[in-house]
Structure formats: structure tokens, C-alpha cells
Amino acid sequence: MRYIPHSTxxxxxxxxxxxVASVADLFASIPESLRETAGLALPxxxxxxxxxxxxxxxxxxxxxxxxFQGAGSYNHFVPSVVHQVLxxxxxxxxxxxxxxxxxxxxLQICFEFQTYISILMGLDxxxxxxxxxxxxxxxxxxxxxxIGRKRSRILISDGVHPEYAAVVETYLDGFGxxxxxxxxxxxxxxxxxGKLEKMMDGDVACVCLGYPNFFGVxxxxxxxxxxxxxxxxxAVSATSEMLALALLKSPGDCGVDIAVxxxxxxxxxxxxxxxxxxxxxxxxxxxxxxxxxxxxxTVDDEGRRGYVLTLATREQHIRREKATSNICTNQGLAAVxxxxxxxxxxxxxxxxxxxxxxxxxxxxxxxxxxxxxLRRVFSGPVFNEFVVDEPGGDWFAxxxxxxxxxxxxxxxxxxxxxxxxxxxxxxxxxxxxTDQIDTLVRSLAARxxx
Amino acid sequence: MSLTERKPELEAPIFEKSGVGRVGYHxxxxxxxxxxxxxxxxxxxxxxxxxxxxxxxxxxxxxxxSSLNFSAVTNFYPLGSCTMKYNPIVNDRMASLPxxxxxxxxxxxxxxxxxxxxxxxxxxxxxxxxxxxxxSLQPAAGAQGELTGIKIIRRWHLAQGNARSKIxxxxxxxxxxxxxxxxxxxxxxxxxxxxxxxMSADSVKALLDDEVAxxxxxxxxxxxxxxxxxxxxxKAVHDAGALVYMDGANMNALMGKAKPGDMGADILxxxxxxxxxxxxxxxxxxxxxxxxxxxxxxxxxxxxxxxxASAAEKQGLLYWxxxxxxxxxxxxxxxxxxxxxxxAYTYMLACGGxxxxxxxEKAVLAANYIRAGLVGRYHLPYDTASLHEVxxxxxxxxxxxxxxxxxxxxxxxxxxxxxxxxxxxxxxGAIMIEPTESESVETLDAFxxxxxxxxxxxxxxxxxxxxxxxxxxxxxxxxxxxxxxxxLTWKRASxxxxxxxDSQSAQPEKGA
Numbered sequence: 001m002r003y004i005p006h007s008t009x010x011x012x013x014x015x016x017x018x019x020v021a022s023v024a025d026l027f028a029s030i031p032e033s034l035r036e037t038a039g040l041a042l043p044x045x046x047x048x049x050x051x052x053x054x055x056x057x058x059x060x061x062x063x064x065x066x067x068f069q070g071a072g073s074y075n076h077f078v079p080s081v082v083h084q085v086l087x088x089x090x091x092x093x094x095x096x097x098x099x100x101x102x103x104x105x106x107l108q109i110c111f112e113f114q115t116y117i118s119i120l121m122g123l124d125x126x127x128x129x130x131x132x133x134x135x136x137x138x139x140x141x142x143x144x145x146x147i148g149r150k151r152s153r154i155l156i157s158d159g160v161h162p163e164y165a166a167v168v169e170t171y172l173d174g175f176g177x178x179x180x181x182x183x184x185x186x187x188x189x190x191x192x193x194g195k196l197e198k199m200m201d202g203d204v205a206c207v208c209l210g211y212p213n214f215f216g217v218x219x220x221x222x223x224x225x226x227x228x229x230x231x232x233x234x235a236v237s238a239t240s241e242m243l244a245l246a247l248l249k250s251p252g253d254c255g256v257d258i259a260v261x262x263x264x265x266x267x268x269x270x271x272x273x274x275x276x277x278x279x280x281x282x283x284x285x286x287x288x289x290x291x292x293x294x295x296x297x298t299v300d301d302e303g304r305r306g307y308v309l310t311l312a313t314r315e316q317h318i319r320r321e322k323a324t325s326n327i328c329t330n331q332g333l334a335a336v337x338x339x340x341x342x343x344x345x346x347x348x349x350x351x352x353x354x355x356x357x358x359x360x361x362x363x364x365x366x367x368x369x370x371x372x373x374l375r376r377v378f379s380g381p382v383f384n385e386f387v388v389d390e391p392g393g394d395w396f397a398x399x400x401x402x403x404x405x406x407x408x409x410x411x412x413x414x415x416x417x418x419x420x421x422x423x424x425x426x427x428x429x430x431x432x433x434t435d436q437i438d439t440l441v442r443s444l445a446a447r448x449x450x
Numbered sequence: 451m452s453l454t455e456r457k458p459e460l461e462a463p464i465f466e467k468s469g470v471g472r473v474g475y476h477x478x479x480x481x482x483x484x485x486x487x488x489x490x491x492x493x494x495x496x497x498x499x500x501x502x503x504x505x506x507x508x509x510x511x512x513x514x515x516s517s518l519n520f521s522a523v524t525n526f527y528p529l530g531s532c533t534m535k536y537n538p539i540v541n542d543r544m545a546s547l548p549x550x551x552x553x554x555x556x557x558x559x560x561x562x563x564x565x566x567x568x569x570x571x572x573x574x575x576x577x578x579x580x581x582x583x584x585x586s587l588q589p590a591a592g593a594q595g596e597l598t599g600i601k602i603i604r605r606w607h608l609a610q611g612n613a614r615s616k617i618x619x620x621x622x623x624x625x626x627x628x629x630x631x632x633x634x635x636x637x638x639x640x641x642x643x644x645x646x647x648x649m650s651a652d653s654v655k656a657l658l659d660d661e662v663a664x665x666x667x668x669x670x671x672x673x674x675x676x677x678x679x680x681x682x683x684x685k686a687v688h689d690a691g692a693l694v695y696m697d698g699a700n701m702n703a704l705m706g707k708a709k710p711g712d713m714g715a716d717i718l719x720x721x722x723x724x725x726x727x728x729x730x731x732x733x734x735x736x737x738x739x740x741x742x743x744x745x746x747x748x749x750x751x752x753x754x755x756x757x758x759a760s761a762a763e764k765q766g767l768l769y770w771x772x773x774x775x776x777x778x779x780x781x782x783x784x785x786x787x788x789x790x791x792x793x794a795y796t797y798m799l800a801c802g803g804x805x806x807x808x809x810x811e812k813a814v815l816a817a818n819y820i821r822a823g824l825v826g827r828y829h830l831p832y833d834t835a836s837l838h839e840v841x842x843x844x845x846x847x848x849x850x851x852x853x854x855x856x857x858x859x860x861x862x863x864x865x866x867x868x869x870x871x872x873x874x875x876x877x878x879g880a881i882m883i884e885p886t887e888s889e890s891v892e893t894l895d896a897f898x899x900x901x902x903x904x905x906x907x908x909x910x911x912x913x914x915x916x917x918x919x920x921x922x923x924x925x926x927x928x929x930x931x932x933x934x935x936x937x938l939t940w941k942r943a944s945x946x947x948x949x950x951x952d953s954q955s956a957q958p959e960k961g962a
Contacts, residue, residue: 001805003536003727004812005890011815014891018818026814029676029835030708040706041578045802048540055796059549061564069554072783079475081509083546089523090516092729093537098529099858099868100929101922104460105519106732109512112464115939119499125938128733131590134783142633163783170751170779171597174604174613174634218492247486249494262783271545272565273555273784274590275735287936293733298932301925304460310932316593316629317873321638326629329591329723329738333731336512343464343508344474347500348481355486356477362487381492400558408556430477 001045065400066436070385070427071214071408072133072161072240073273074265076353077431078341082267085340092333096293100308101300106332107307110295113339120242121259121281122250127292129335130278130327133262134164137208137238138171139280139291139325140258144206144234145178146289146324151205151233157183157191159213161240162413168208178205189217189378189387197227206234206258211251212244215425216361216385217378225255234258242266242279244383246354251281258282267341268334277334288314291325353430357384361428364437368426372444377423385427391447392422399443404436406443456923461514465940468501474508499941518923519732520867526893528820530839530870530882531624531672533702533724535813538800541727541793550792555784559769566768569785570755572795576739579701579806580718581711583744587737588751588786592699595719595738596630596666599695601778602717602742602749603664604634606693614663614692620649622672622874627697636663643876647673647832651682658690668697669713670704672874672882673832674817674839684714693717698741701725702886703814703838706807716743726794737790748776753785812887813838816894820883823898827905831877839884841877852908852915854879859926860907860918864900 006014011023020026027035046054067075086092090105097103097110110128117126130136141154154172156165165180172178183199186192191209200207207228212218225235237251239261245251251259264276282290288311296310316323345353361384368374374388387410390396399406411421428437473481486493503511520527527534545551553562573585589595600617607613617631620641628638639657644650654665665687669677677683684694696715702725704710710718722728723736730736742750752774758767770785801809814837821830821840829845844854858868858881870882885894907914919925 001801001808003538003801003805004808004887006812006815006887010891011812014815014819014894018815018822020818023811023815026811026818026835027707027837029678029837031678031681034681034708034712036706036708036712040803040806042575042798042803042806045805046799048800051540051796051800052544054799055544055792056547056549058564058568059544059547061562061567062549062553063557063561064548064552065557065561067554067557069556071556073555075552075554079505081474081505084509085512085516087542088513088516090519090521092542092731093522093527093534094519094732095522095527095529095532095534095730095867096733098870099520099862100927101859101919101924102520102525102862102867103518103732104923105515105517108461108463108515108518109732111938111940115463115465115499115941118939119497122494131594131735132782135590135594135781161783163780166780167782170601170781171633173601173778174636176635245494246497247488247493249492253494269546269551269789270554271551272553272557272562272788274782274787275789277735287938294936294938296932297937298928300927304924306460306924306927308927308929308932310929310936310938313933316625318625319629320625321628321632323625323629323632326593326597326626326633327591328593328624328626329721329730329736330734331590331731332733332735333729334735336732340508340512341475343501343503343511344505345476346468346473346502347497348471348483348502349473349476350497350500352481352484353475353477355484358486358488359484381489383488397558400561405554405557405561 066404066432068407068426068428068432068440069405070241071425072163072262073270074241075270075429075431076265078267078269079344081344082337082340086333086337091336097309100306104306107295109336109339111297111307113335114295116339116342117279117281120245120250122252123259123281124284125287126279126281127290127294129330129332130280130292131331132276132278133238133240133260134167136260136278136280137164138168140236140260141168141206142171143258143289143291144236147234147286148205151203152177152179153204154178154180154206155183155199155204156180156208157210158185159191159210159215159219160208160238161210161214164238188380189215190219190380191224193223193227196224200227200231202231204231204233206236208236208238211237211239212241212383215378215387216382217380218248218383221251221254221256229255241383243354243357246350247358263338266338268337275331275334277331277338289324290314292327293330356430361386364428367441368444371441374444384429385425387423387425390422390424391444393447395443395447402439402443404439406440458517458923460923461511463940464501464511467511468503470502472502472504474503474505525865525867526889526897527867528869528883528885529867530884531699533884533886535727535886536888537727537729538797541796544796545789545792551789560767563768566755568795569791570768572791575798576720577741579705580741581709582718582741584747584750585739585741586750587739587791588781589738589740590782590787591734591736592719592721592738593626593630594781595740596626597633598740598751598778598781599717599719600630600634602746603693603695605749605778606746607663615661617663618654618657618665620667621876623668624672624697624699627666646834647675649677651679651686654683655686658686660691662690662692664693664695666695666697668699670700670837673841674836675832675834676837680713699724700838703810705810706803707810716746722790722794727797728790728793735787735790737787749778751779751781752777809887816885816887816889819894820885820898824901827902839882842881843877844879847908850908850912852912854881856915856918857881857904860904860915861900862919863921866897866900
């Protein structure tokens, strides 16, 4: 086995030193009745060349298509420098930085990451990452229940990503407190704030909105946060397209208490939905209720600036059953990707990239209206995705045959919401070529003509 | 104290390096400004605080930062319970194939059959290793796998009529175990460790009653010891109407040697970033697949992979079955950390069943080799036979005023990452060493030699250990200060969130 350095003579020497007669005897502590004798029923091992051939063959059975799908996973370009930094074994094969003297690379990158996320979210502190946007929202809801000790109502907008809402539900199961109620959307695709206002009382622990929401619409987050604040409930925003926050008013400026997001858009490929990186930010006053690792600045014994894991008394390895979360492993290297991406794009590039996304989405939306007669379903402002009514027929499969996935079919996504049948969520990024856009518009326009 | 010369040199935060008007990635070659056609009332002013740097500057910054790290490639990294084995380079290359990293999670399933096949096969392989019937790859990490397992336990008990209220967890368990139990409303009840370092059937039986929902056991335990009474314990747990959850963090000790399913485990999570060689990434991402007994499959997170059975519907086509009424629900978005799954799949394909068995054998051999090399000079709290890791303590060195922390820091000077320290909590001053199968006998010898020299230094030159590390980029860091006056972002003045607010803390902490 090429991954193992021990030759037969090495093994003999090691056994001799160990004072054990054979390798089999090393397992003598396993009761005989439990010992496996048949061997594992797995395929035989392969040489690297064969492994590569097998994986390449599998990969070829996946068609890499032009895509207008977003809905929580976005096709953005990843600059080569991001790939290069991730390939540094010093970062990829280090563990959680428990020995700070030999982990300053990881620690400082976490610190820079926390700084970027804090700026984008407009909140005081951000942690060193969560698993993904969905579980980050679940953790935000649990945190709101810790802050509002006696409160139990969890209000989640119908505009929150359905998978995020589903994960919140899973996390709450058995938690003992927390009942989810959904806030409907108005005709503009924004959360109906009039209805929210009527739902509010002193038992509401948190109010959660998507920003932009699942249908691409930019919510009036400031107004929603103000309603939550009036009842001392925690306002939470959940962002699945993090690039939007390069342009939009930050959640913190809109008055939210906890902002969570999926950061995959920042330098990570779609990779069939993972790994991405969960983002979590809040106000200073709530930091001790936060889940996840935090890196802080300090000095060494000789006065030099350095970084360490800090405020660990919130975490499971110290507090065990009293911890703020059970999270241990996070998405470290994915956070490195985001940090490098944000450093590369920087102050100017990130805004320009976000603007290109917003403007192209607007162009595609107007072409779909003028050339295919498809009007946007929701009138609210959008960033880079929007909903249109599908024409009938087999047009979707036809478009896929022409190499373009036109979007996410909301009827399939929401089998229980009849109003979603026949609707399509279209996402446009800088990666969609003019050809792909033409194909999309043509396939929809042709259907109209037919 | 004099300012020691230390290498490599530190790197200022990127925010202090910013120029004006530079950019390292921009959607247009000319880096033209681009204004969004969005209502101004929706927009933020600026990304105040973001740096402006060119591509080479950013690359140098992060490359230099990387050189400040120890890592499994550059250094022996014997962190107990973390399984810091070799992460084959081909794994990363395969995960970055466009056919894997360029596909969207909602892509029509007929266009991503390769991905679905990989997921299905990986599920089957992990089921075989665990001796259990079905696997979900959705959980993002071990702790999320545990949480999923606890939710399944709860659902199963509810189906029997009562969720029950307690979960038994040995003293030596990872902190994630009680934290995961508590998150689902269960009280964690501690099982004491006996003089062998093990959990005895009697101590478990004494705690069993009709409020116990499950036993959560790590086998081998975090002490690196096989729980020899596990079969009897599992039977007692089942007789009490409860389930056995096994934390599979230490599967590197068992592959091809014993199956958790045979031991009586009903549910188990794997840590692909431990046993199956996916890189730890400085903290993640990992993957925490959950394996369950066949009759518990209906509770696994959805959607599940299924195969079209009828000829009318493209027979053999794999698809996602979302119709899972008994499922605990989703624990994360989409299907898990797919890129990590590709890496683990690649690893298993390269190793095969025999290779994985050999990996377990060599990992256990290496741990016992280190144990033989250090026993006598370091205190071994339990004489019981070790599997993949061995736990020593600082008891001998305490006589010279030396603690585990000093030993750990001095090891850094010898070019070795420290073992896991002060864990498991059941052993005072624990030094937990897990060498894995990846290290040559020469490396193991050099490590043993360094540990013996440190034992000598503890007797002859204890101050050197108190001053360690000497050669790292930084000396010991002031963790108390970091926690008392948290500075969690760059250039944010005073991040004082201490419980005892004081006037001094209103001052900015920056500028050291």
C-alpha cells in the first residue's frame, strides 16, 4: 500500500521493540467473538493511474452545463490564486489551531475572515465559520432562544430558503422550546410586514427573513427589524447569495441582531452543493451566546502581536452539555478560500462584480419579457435572481439538450404550495455567456411562438 | 526576557498592506467601475475597511502566512483522536475535476448520474465497514453526524411511545457527545471509567432505567482502548429498550478487524476527515456520514438516493427520493460536503478492502511502538492494551515542576506538533498520541527520541521547558488577555465584551 511507509523488515523491528509476536496479536484486546475474519467486502485497491481513470469516467457522466440555477448555490468564477492558496499543504493539512505558536497562518486567516464578514454583515463580530447557511440559521434560532429565555415563537418568512427552514425544523426537534410559524409574502415577493406586525407579541424569540430572499427579492429588512425590535425579539437575516451584500445595505445597518449566510459565492465552486461555508455575525453584546470558534488578537511573551482561539468557554470541548453549540469541525479551508477571494477582489473588485451580476440579471429579465413575453412574478427589487412564469410543454428538457439549465422549477421545490406550480427561478451571474443567455431566451421564446 | 530571533517572520494583517486603487480580481480586464442599476436607497455606501491589492501581493501574503503553520505534510502531527494521516494529493485533484466541482445541486438528475453513483457506492462501502445497513452522507462533520444520530434515537423512541430523557455517555467521551445530546433535549448521564480505563457492564447496568434513550460510546475509547465488555453492555442497553450510538471517530483502529454492527451498535457516525484521509483544512470542512441498522433507515435525513425500477421510467436511473415521511429531516442544505465525499471515495478506491485493513494494522502498530518507546519515562495511567493511540501523563515530570503544556510546547522546538493535551478529561495532564499509519519508523524514532530528551530536560533544565517554544514564529501567547479583552476583528476599537466591564477595556487594544 503506497500510502504506508512500513516495509516487512520495519514491521519486524517494530514488533520486536513492542514485544508483540505478530500484527494479529496487536488486536488481542478485541474479544474473539467480535473479531472480523472474513475481510472487508470492498473492491480491490487500485494504482493511481487506474484511480484517476475511474474518477474521470465518473466525472464524465456528469454534464457540466451552462446554468441559470442559483437558489443557494451559485456559479461564480474562482480566481486561480484561490486554488493556489488552497493547495498549500501547510493550510490544507493543518488541524484546528490548538497550538497557536505553530498555527499563525490558519489563525491570522481566520482573523482576517472574521473582519471581512463583520464588515459585509455590518455587525461587530463574526465567527470562524459554520457548516453552511442552513445550519447557521438553525444556530441563530437556537441562539435567539438562549437570549429570549422564556420566549418560544420562531417566525420564519416564506421567503427564507426552504432548505434553511427545513434545517431549522430539524434542529428544533427535541430542543424543548421553539415553535415555527411562517410569515407569508406579499405580491411584491417581500415578506408581508403588515401580517408580521399582527403576529408579533412578547413570546416571539426571533424573526427570520431572507436577504435577498429565496425568490431573489430584496426585503425591507430595516422595517422588519424595527418590528422585531419593538417586541424585543431578535431579528435574523439569512443570505444565500453573499455577493449581494457587497452592494446592499448591510444587515447590521438594517438593524438585525444576527446575520447568517452561505459564503459559497465567495471563491468556492458549486461542487454539487458543498463544501461551502456558513457565515455567522452578531452584535458585541451577544458574543458570549455565539456558537462556533472565534479567533482573537493577543501578544506573545515577548510582546509580538499574534492570534489565538478565544472565548472557548462557550464551546463543547470545555463546556460539554452546557456549550452554546455542539459544533467542533467547521469549514476552515472553505473560509480560507473566501478570505483569499475577498482580498483579491477587495474594495473595488467585489462591488464591481456584484454590480455586473445585478445588471446582467436585469438585462436577462427584460429580454425574457420583451422577447419571450415572460413577466416577472414579483414586483420587488432583485439582485441576481428572479421568478418568471414558465411557458408550458417540454421546453425545459429542450433547453437542457441545448446545453443550458434554465433555472430552478419552483413547482418541484414546493409541492405543497400550489401557487408555485409553473414558476421558474432564474439566476444570472458573471459566468453566463452571451451564447447561454441567447439559448435561454430562444428556448423560452420558441415555446411562446409554439 | 530578550527578544529571540524567530523564523519565519510574521506577516502584518492584509488590511495594513492595502494600497489605493489596486485590485487583484475584477470582472473586467480594464477594471472599470461598474454601477448597479438598483435603487440607491437599497445600497450601502462602500466596503470601508476592505483592502486594495494586486494579485501578486495577495498571493505572497497568503503564501507567507501558510509558512507560519505546522501541517501534516510538513511535520509529524500526532494529535490524538484527530487521525492526522497522509491526505493523498490525488484526492484533491479528483475533487476539482470540472465534472464534480462544476455541477449544481439542483441540476436535473439525469445530467449528474456520475455524482449520484459515487454517493451510492460510498454509502455502500461505509455500510460494509460499519456492519450496518444504511448510510446517509448528508452531515457536514462528526458532531452533526452525532446530532443526526440523536434525532434518529428520539424519533425511534417516539414511535415506541416515549422519547425518554437521558443518554449515557462515558467520562472519556468527546465534548461533542454531551453537547449533541443536550441540543436534542436529553440529559447527559456520565458513566465512570474503571481502573482499566474502561466502561464496565456493571456500571452501565446500574444506570439503565426506562428513561435512558441510548448509550453513546466511542470504541475504541479516546484512551485508545477497546471497550472489551461492549457486547454485554450493548445487550443490556437493548434489553432496557434503549439504543446504542457509537461515535466512529476512532474507526482507524477497527477497519477490517471488527465491525460496530457486530458489537451491537445501532447507529454510528464516521469522520471522513479522520479515517478516510480528507484534509483537516485547519478546522474543516469534514464530513460526518451516519450509518444505521437497516430498520432505522427510514429515519435518515432526506432526500435519499433511489433507483428507477420500471422500464417505463428509464430503468436504472438514479434519483433523489424526497418522499421520506419518517425522516428526521434535513441537517444541512443539499446532500452534504460533496467535494469531501469525492476525496474519501478516491481514497477508498485506491486502498481497497485489504489496504484499509493494512492501514488499521499499521496505525495500531505505530501507536504501540511509541508506547513501548516512552513507557517508563512517562507515566502510563492505564496498563490496558492500546489500539491506535496511547495516552500518557505528566505525573513523572510534575516532580520537577513541569506540566503537560511545557512538554507540548517544547516538542514544537523539536519540529513535532504537540499531541492532544489535557484530553480526555478523565486523565489529569493527559498527553494523547496518535501517530497513524503514515509515519515511517525513522520519524517515530525521532519523535520518541525528542520525548525522551524532553524527559531529560525536565530533570536537568526545567527552565528551558518553561521558556519553550524557542524556535517558533512566536513565543507562548497570552490567551487570558485574548479572552478578557476580545479583539475579534481588525481595527475595531475596543471589543470589550467581558462580563466585568472596566474602564481600561474601553481603550483600543490594537497597535501591539
